[in-house]
Amino acid sequence: MQNGILYGIGVGPGDTGLITLAAVKALSEVDVVFAPASTKNDFSVALDIIRPHLREDVEIRRLDFPMTRDDAVRTAARGRNAEAVLECLHGGRHAAFITLGDPLIYSTFGHLLRELRARDGLAEVRIIPGITSFQAAAARLEQTLVEGDESLVVATGNSDLDRLAKLLDAADAAVVLKPAKRFPALKAALQERGLADRARLIERCGLDGEAVYENLDQVPEKLSYFSLLHVARKGA
Structure with missing residues (x-):
């Protein structure tokens, strides 16, 4: 029996219209869909995006990826998830x-x-790339990310703040993903570098409840996980 194929599919940033044709084609051919989820939350935006493109007989399986800093717990979970996927592939699916x-x-x-x-x-x-949240946000903001010989930093709000500050100092433009938990500190870092006026925050881009904050002082204390900071090019 021939083994099955695993497709690693990026389904886009959330807008159901931004899934690629390649992703749709692959989804129409699979027998099983593995949907990653935090053990604290079984909601899957990615799953909602792909449902219209699945056959009725497709099996949907959740894979838990614990949100913890305990390396032993994370390693064990990743191992179990890999075994579950391989069992499927070795079964010809x-x-x-x-x-x-x-x-x-x-x-x-x-x-x-x-x-x-x-x-x-x-x-x-087979890996199928997807449109990223920062590409969708740039389109929503009508903001060119970089031009010519300019550099773009893509970072996470979970980064060490000193390291992130150095990246902001060096780059011509930046996007910071997942800023919600540390937004006050990120805002302070931008203000210290005179970058706050070039920064905008977009929340739930392409999803219900989308909001764009042109002024960081207007950003609410409670932010969606689906948020990002965009620091525009100088003079943009």
Whole structure:
């Protein structure tokens, strides 16, 4: 029996119209969909995006990725998830692992891929890139990210603040994903560098409840997980 194929699929930033044709085609061919989720939350925006493109007989399986700093817990969970995917592939079934945005940018797919390769280096994997949240946000803001020889930093709000500050100092433009938990500190860092006037925050881009904050002082204390900071090019 021939083994199945695993498709690592980026389904876009949230807007159902921003899933690619390649992703739609692959989803129409799979037998199983693996949907990653935090053990604290079983809601899957990615799953909602792909439902219209699935066959009625497709099996949907949740894979838990614990939101913890305990390396032992995370490693054990990643190993279990890789085994679940390989069991499916070795049974001759094609599968998709879906992620918001792109599967190779701040995604759980990278962890799964490493674990899978460690167990079966011959497993067939096809990766389908997706439109990222910062690309969608730039389009929403009508803001060119970079031009010519300019540099763009893509960072996470979970980064060490000193390291992030150095990146902001060096780059011509920046996007900071997942800023919600540390927004006050990020805002202060931008203000200290005279970048606050070039920064805008967009919340739930392309989703219900979308909001754009042109002034960081207007950003509410409670922010959606689906938020990002955009620091525009000088003079933009």
